[in-house]
Amino acid sequence: MEPEHAALSLAAYDRRAVHALLRDVTPRALLTELRAGRMGARLTPDQRAELAELLTAWERRALGALPLRDALLVDERRGRRVFALLCVEHTTARITLPPVLAAELPAPPIDLPDPPALVGQVPEAAPLVEAAARGLSVALQNHPDAYPLPNDLERLLPTLPPAIGSSGEPFVQPTGTRRRIAAALATAGVALLALPMLAGRIPQHPAGLPLALLTLALLLGIRAGWPGYAGSLCIWLVANLPGFRHGTDLAAFWPALPLLIAGLLLLSLDRHVRAMWRWLRALLTRGRRPHRS
Numbered sequence: 001m002e003p004e005h006a007a008l009s010l011a012a013y014d015r016r017a018v019h020a021l022l023r024d025v026t027p028r029a030l031l032t033e034l035r036a037g038r039m040g041a042r043l044t045p046d047q048r049a050e051l052a053e054l055l056t057a058w059e060r061r062a063l064g065a066l067p068l069r070d071a072l073l074v075d076e077r078r079g080r081r082v083f084a085l086l087c088v089e090h091t092t093a094r095i096t097l098p099p100v101l102a103a104e105l106p107a108p109p110i111d112l113p114d115p116p117a118l119v120g121q122v123p124e125a126a127p128l129v130e131a132a133a134r135g136l137s138v139a140l141q142n143h144p145d146a147y148p149l150p151n152d153l154e155r156l157l158p159t160l161p162p163a164i165g166s167s168g169e170p171f172v173q174p175t176g177t178r179r180r181i182a183a184a185l186a187t188a189g190v191a192l193l194a195l196p197m198l199a200g201r202i203p204q205h206p207a208g209l210p211l212a213l214l215t216l217a218l219l220l221g222i223r224a225g226w227p228g229y230a231g232s233l234c235i236w237l238v239a240n241l242p243g244f245r246h247g248t249d250l251a252a253f254w255p256a257l258p259l260l261i262a263g264l265l266l267l268s269l270d271r272h273v274r275a276m277w278r279w280l281r282a283l284l285t286r287g288r289r290p291h292r293s
């Protein structure tokens with residue numbers, strides 16, 4: 001047994017990076033990176049050729065589009081070798097242990113839980129301890145390519161893709177007390193417009209109080225912020241300028257143009273107003289789609 005212990009060694013490798021490859025990279029993608037020279041810098045030419053051959057075999061077995069972890073579970077024989085070569089690629093330091101110390105260690109291959117305990121007995125292990133301090137794992141090996149296979153492969157699930165961000169905050173229709181107050185304001189505004197017309201006369205200032213009540217109901221219902229109120233006030237003032245009446249020459253409108261532009265800019269700054277416009281645009285878009293028979 002003594003010659004067997006004399007061959008033991010320690011290797012510092014990035015186990016988390018290897019596990020990330022198993023979870024999120026396919027054999028096909030890894031083979032592409034290997035052939036492009038973007039992977040395999042720490043492998044020998046023979047090891048790179050062997051890894052390419054193993055990945056090609058998986059591609060031929062219709063495993064190329066699966067995560068490496070799934071291919072390893074399906075084809076454990078090739079998977080163990082692929083895993084070992086990935087660990088070699090992510091190994092940063094290695095030392096050989098003296099036979100006396102090797103006899104006291106557990107059976108390899110295994111990841112050591114406490115590499116600093118070796119510093120007093122093996123001064124050469126200091127680089128491995130530094131690697132462990134950086135978050136790397138230290139494996140006890142009886143062969144340079146022997147790394148402990150993860151015992152939780154079933155739990156190495158692919159990383160969930162990031163949620164597709166929406167184009168903005170969703171529009172929330174008014175509810176509860178806010179909805180009742182908004183409805184009351186809107187009803188009052190419509191009544192101020194409709195009642196005089198039912199009596200046979202047109203309101204002298206339809207853009208005055210009725211428009212103010214309707215606008216206030218809308219802003220309160222969508223929970224608008226101060227930019228929405230300020231922008232609506234600017235547009236309301238434009239509609240209530242002394243010279244801005246039905247039948248007035250268009251030239252009388254130009255002095256109010258800066259106020260109108262300021263109002264539109266302020267409205268565009270309010271996220272709740274933008275959400276309402278996106279919601280309305282989506283409704284109109286769905287309404288224009290042709291119905292399939």
